[in-house]
Amino acid sequence: MSSASTVAKKKQTPQNTLSLHYLGDRVLRQPTKRISKINQSVRDLAQEMVQTMYAEQGIGLAAPQVGVNKQMLVIDCDPNNTATPPLVLINPEIQTYSPELATGEEGCLSIPGVYLDVVRPEAVQVKFRDESGRPQKMKASGLLARVIQHELDHLHGVLFVDRVRNDLVLTEALNKQGFSAKAVQPIKS
Template identity: 60%
Template sequence: MAASLAVEKKKLKNPPLQLHYLGDRVLRQPAKRVSKVDDSIRDIARKMLQTMYSADGIGLAAPQVGINKQILVIDIHPDDPEAEPLVMINPVIKDFSEELEVCQEGCLSIPGVYLEVRRPAMVEVSYKDEWGRPQVIMAGGLLARAIQHEIDHLTGVMFVDRVENQALLRHELKEHGFTASAVRPIAA
């Protein structure tokens, strides 16, 4: 079954979906739950993977390509043709570790900006896979960070909202052509 979602991990000159960038309203709207997982949802996931690989990303949420649905794709091993990408539909963080890690993050919707963000080191997430089957995953490390980052997108939150060093944030955004007024800081 999963073979039908198989996507070649390569850059396309013309990715099937267009990325939206910081300042675009679509990135701030909470995404709607997917009521039925069918071929149209799998097609969106396939196109999201193609777009993510084309942009050299490791994760992509549907709002980043203008689709207001709770769908995300992740592949923390984009250079490994054997590594299967993760498709998560209606993901919910069920539990997270008290241990926090600070690591640098970037985002396809804010190209060139990389800043440190504090997040739980481990998460437990329930979701539906691309076939509508309920799944639960315990994740740590880069996968946990990518899942949290992409789930944030589904609620209209962007990683820059979580950056604690506001002076560096303003500098980096300005340096890369973005405005700090598009940031919605989240209280730590």
């Protein structure tokens, strides 16, 4: 596992620092750009993203969700444990996927109130740069692997609802929360 984030501190805030974008917003469907230089503005963005994730009670957040077209994710699968700092992944790439698949319920800060089952590989190996610019590699399984895949999808303009296989359940869940099923772009597997 990579070294923990040195910039992004675990701290609950009463309000978010960045505005979230929601299903139907074009910014969520645009492929993101690699971050060529990791400087203080990138570290500041990471900190603001972490604070937004905590304020919204999420466990992961990708830059496009706050309207930033950059390849950055922040993750904290255990937000109540101060001993586990949040992860910051810059320019993340999944190198390998496990052949084992797992079904798990997912939600998204950009689609509040919608929780549906998604099938994903059980484990991944990901390479990325940390907020100091150092190259890192990490193996992840279970919830962390699921969150990495979910957030990395955002960097490619893919949302978890695009991976939901049961159209009837998907449409019903979206309608119930005021979202249009027309905003979904199904992934053919």
